[in-house]
Amino acid sequence: MNKKGHVLNAVLLSIGLGYVLEPSGDTVTFVKIAQISIPITLGALFPDVDTEFGRHRKTLHNLAVLGVFVAYPLVFDNLHFVWVGVLTHYILDLVGSKRGIALFYPWDEEFALPIGVATTSKYADLVTVLITIAEVLAFALVHYYVVSLDIDFTALATAFGL
Numbered sequence: 001m002n003k004k005g006h007v008l009n010a011v012l013l014s015i016g017l018g019y020v021l022e023p024s025g026d027t028v029t030f031v032k033i034a035q036i037s038i039p040i041t042l043g044a045l046f047p048d049v050d051t052e053f054g055r056h057r058k059t060l061h062n063l064a065v066l067g068v069f070v071a072y073p074l075v076f077d078n079l080h081f082v083w084v085g086v087l088t089h090y091i092l093d094l095v096g097s098k099r100g101i102a103l104f105y106p107w108d109e110e111f112a113l114p115i116g117v118a119t120t121s122k123y124a125d126l127v128t129v130l131i132t133i134a135e136v137l138a139f140a141l142v143h144y145y146v147v148s149l150d151i152d153f154t155a156l157a158t159a160f161g162l
């Protein structure tokens, strides 16, 4: 997927997640969207830095990199929601294009789903929007039924005595 697709995905996902995390639809929702949209968009752009540094779809397209961004808010109370952008970038590359990504890099094997459309296809934007809708639904299910994605990190740190 190209940068335009990743930004479209990140912006739409931020709006959707804003409503998932703060469903009231008033100022609180828009503040939440503002809070998460920049980190998510930056996260969604980050993996393709490996077009210049390292090997594209490998060096920054793997679970170890995602793990670092998931750990940062938990360990340093920093870079919140950037992991959402990195994760959605991987999903979009996996589902929304023909080529896969090396999830277990430095193992070179690239994984892909057989349902992708080429990044140059006229359906690329439609696929991006459909994937984003599915992601918002998945996040809502996790947020409401598994674990709150709007974690109070101060409380978490206190609980762990940090």
Ligand SMILES: [Zn+2]
Residues within 6 Å of the ligand: 001, 047, 048, 057, 061, 089, 093
């Ligand atoms: Zn990519």
